[in-house]
Amino acid sequence: MRVIWVLATLVVLVNAGTLKDPPKVRYDDYSVHRLSIRNKIQLSLINRLSELSDKFNVWKEYDEHSKQVDIMVSPAASRHFQLLLKLYGISSQLSIPNVQKLIDDEHVSSRDSGTFGWRQYHELAEIYEWLDNIVATYPTVTEEFSIGKSYEGRNIRGIKISHGANKPGIFIESNIHAREWITSATATWFINELLTSQKEEVRNLAESYDWYIIPVFNVDGFEYSHRSNRLWRKTRQPHATSKCIGVDGNRNFDSHFMENNGASADPCSETYAGEDPWSEPETKALADYLTSIKDKFDVYLSFHSYGQWLLSPYGHTAEEFPENYNDLLEIGAAFGSAIKNLVYSTDYVHGSTASVLYVASGSSVDWVFNELNKKVAYTIEFRDKGNFGFVLPPAQILANCEELMAGMVALIDKAHNLKYI
Incomplete structure (x- = not known):
């Protein structure tokens, strides 16, 4: 009986791992902001944010040509982020209000033709x-x-x-x-x-x-x-x-x-x-x-x-x-x-x-x-x-x-x- 129980348990564990993929990461209400950086203190702050918390993700690093940074911010961190920008005098522009909306729209493309083409992305x-x-x-x-x-x-x-x-x-x-x-x-x-x-x-x-x-x-x-x-x-x-x-x-x-x-x-x-x-x-x-x-x-x-x-x-x-x-x-x-x-x-x-x-x-x-x-x-x-x-x-x-x-x-x-x- 013990062998049967072990095998049954194993089957349940295997099925749990193979029949059901983990849910996709979603980015509902994650926003992307373009920041204008004027000094090293501001740049250091933004870099530290992305290093210390997964609620921030730098999409485009600071460059000397534009002197700007693109950063994605989770909705949970949005209020804190805005306070930091105000405190450090960093000007910002909202580039993408909802990242998940872009991801969803990306998949609403013509996938019914059954042929390989370039009006959609392929796996x-x-x-x-x-x-x-x-x-x-x-x-x-x-x-x-x-x-x-x-x-x-x-x-x-x-x-x-x-x-x-x-x-x-x-x-x-x-x-x-x-x-x-x-x-x-x-x-x-x-x-x-x-x-x-x-x-x-x-x-x-x-x-x-x-x-x-x-x-x-x-x-x-x-x-x-x-x-x-x-x-x-x-x-x-x-x-x-x-x-x-x-x-x-x-x-x-x-x-x-x-x-x-x-x-x-x-x-x-x-x-x-x-x-x-x-x-x-x-x-x-x-x-x-x-x-x-x-x-x-x-x-x-x-x-x-x-x-x-x-x-x-x-x-x-x-x-x-x-x-x-x-x-x-x-x-x-x-x-x-x-x-x-x-x-x-x-x-x-x-x-x-x-x-x-x-x-x-x-x-x-x-x-x-x-x-x-x-x-x-x-x-x-x-x-x-x-x-x-x-x-x-x-x-x-x-x-x-x-x-x-x-x-x-x-x-x-x-x-x-x-x-x-």
């Missing part, structure tokens, strides 16, 4: 099924690759597009931050355009270069952002000394790791760098793969959101600049002008990460630039400027994609003219 399984179909449809010019497995055992998949041997390569890494869904949506659209577009400038891009594209790099975090917490950013590996989970993958590369306060040592921080470089299996796998093909690509691009920036090295310091910084600025100007000339008139700011945005050490782009000696490397921060932030409406996916293509054509053309490719 990892849908993206991988689409990749399978792409490789099957275009077997002569596409090739699947995997850089390895994530902490939770998922394959980190990519696709190579090549129209011939020994062409210069361009590598794109996307969705290293889980909540930035516009990045994988744009990456898949870009893959599709390289294979299907008949526009001359796109055909030239597709057929003149080898393309290596990872649509979803942080696969565990991306899955978690769909299943449990829309605003999850980091990886999903637990820590032995903290209840908090995950690392900011874009601070975990072995390039000026943790220098100049360019990342956090707090496991609960959104910018936690990890105990050591390569602590995350994902970042180590990418570094190993990139090293193995380092002679096959000349340009490295990392897709992010939000803010509309084109960011070049260095991230770890604003006091020094690469030897080819003027060329990187020239390429950046071409990228920004091409996007600005579209019907949307969208503004992109370009420059080094640390000088125009903020210090960020241990990034993938800086590692590729410094350690693999790839002298054209950029982080692209997609739409928008903060009206929607990480929860960019599906209605803006295609516009963002069009902007990327215009910018990419100009970026690659300028890099080619400057003899980097």
